[in-house]
Amino acid sequence: MTSMTIAQAFDSLLREPLPLRFTAYDGSATGPEDAPFKFHLRTERGLAYLVTAPGDLGLARAYVSGDLEIEGVHPGDPYEAMRLLQKGLKLRRPAPGELVSLVQAVGLSSLKPPPPPPQESTPRWRRVLEGLRHSERRDADSIHHHYDVSNTFYEHVLGPSMTYTCAIFPTEDATLEEAQHTKYDVVARKLDLQPGQRLLDLGCGWGGMVRHAAREYGVHALGVTLSREQATWAQQRIKEEGLDDLAEVRHMDYRHVEESGFDAVSSIGLTEHIGIKNYPSYFSWIRDRLKPQGRLLNHCITRSDNKSRASAGAFIDRYVFPDGELAGSGTIVAAVEDVGLEVQHHENIRVHYAKTLAGWCHNLQENWDACVDEVGLGTARVWGLYMAGSRLAFERNEIQLHHVLATKTDDQGTSGYPLRHTF
Structure with missing residues (x-):
């Protein structure tokens, strides 16, 4: 035969x-x-x-x-x-x-399984040996795997904004840079930032929100990130822009921020790394850092329902976001409300993430040789595969991106929120 x-x-x-x-x-x-x-x-x-x-x-x-x-x-x-x-x-x-x-x-x-490519993270069951999921050590290792690739590589892919979160496109033909500026301004307006106020930005990346709030709104902004590469880059940019008196980015776990009494907290792209079982402690921690009538804006990738399993597929878990978990927006809203914060606005902007990813893929293609020189062919291939696949997932409504805006109501039940949205 x-x-x-x-x-x-x-x-x-x-x-x-x-x-x-x-x-x-x-x-x-x-x-x-x-x-x-x-x-x-x-x-x-x-x-x-x-x-x-x-x-x-x-x-x-x-x-x-x-x-x-x-x-x-x-x-x-x-x-x-x-x-x-x-x-x-x-x-x-x-x-x-x-x-x-x-x-x-x-x-x-x-x-017989061959050894996996060097870009692959260890499987989830082996990471248990490195610490419990979402322990400070294991979170730091997961963030390092993805975000400490190379600042130069990210400059090629993300563009001048150095913003690795969903943009908001004011028009169909807006550029990626215009859309990222719009995103930061939408967040600032949802938080109703005013000169002299204090903002805490959790998972601040390269400091885009911190710098925008300080430069455009005169806000005293503190950002924290687990990526040393991001913090170093952000502090240098803050100095170059002359924002030292208003803006600061620290390399630290958010759980070690000792200050409180913030007028606003922004969490842009961090909740995906927190772990669903840790939502109650995470949002409680934020609530305790806000002053009465303060505001929270939570921006994160979500499931399209509240029933699907939280963990991503094997490729995402091994090559992109180790230990990442996604929940439906209803789960996010419930967690925020259950710690006593009052949800004022809830918005899905998933179509904007598909356009954002298309822009990043375009940048990667345009700067392909420089990116390969910086991180190697295998890692560059990972990024092309991951971003194109994610674009498809957002287009097909398999995953979404939600803003949840909430306030800390004071003891008299006053939220400080106006009769109608002002953004």
Whole structure:
């Protein structure tokens, strides 16, 4: 009996014909010859990645390592190929009798998992040895894995704003920089920042919100981040902009901030790293740092429902945000209300994140050679894959981005909030 080729084995698992061309190192192929994109499996190691880790993790390992190539698309922005793949790749479970033929096709050696690419974080079960999930040490390690890549790399990808959170586009044709400025200003107006007030920005990144509040609103702003690289960059930029008297960024865990009595707290892109079970303590901590009638603006990625499992897929957990967890916006609102804060406004801006990610992918593609020189080909591939995939998820309403605005009501039940929104 003649054994199947790799392409035949792959083809046998498809429920519907593939809209892409697939070729393998054994010379086999399947899919239309005139397809706009071709997936080429170059090596036996790549096959072993796909076989031993079915799904997004195996595909990511093969792609990041260079064992799987996508022809017809730039690695800085593989969005179009991923969109077509996501639309057309529908696999079925093989019948027990088919397994022998499939094993013969791929070879027994492919059933042994190869070592993962160096960009991959340890699996979640092994991280237990490094500390409990969301302990200070483990959180610091997770943040270091993603954010301490290289400030120069982030400058290439994020652009001059150095802002790694969802922008808000005032018009369809607004630039990424205009949209990031708009985002910070929307947050400032939702918080009703006034000259002389005090703002605490949690998970402040490279200090974009801190600098905006100080420069545009005359606010005394303190930002904290677990990334030493971010804090160093932010402090240098604060000095260059002459904002030393108003703005400060510290490299520290937010739990060690001793000051209180803030007029406003902004949490932009941090809640994803907190852990759902820690929401009560997190929002209680924020409540205790606010003065009566103070405001909180929580900006974070959310699920599209409140039932799905919190952890991200294996690729995101291993390559992008170790220990990251997402909840539905209802879970966020409930957690904020349950600690005694009063929710005043709740807004979904997910379509803006899809546009933001498209902008970042464009920057990565435009600066591809410089990015590869800075962080290496494998890491650059991770970022292209992650950002294009995330763009698809936001477009398909698989994940969302919510603003939740809340106030700390005083003992007389006064929130300080106007009759109607002023932003």
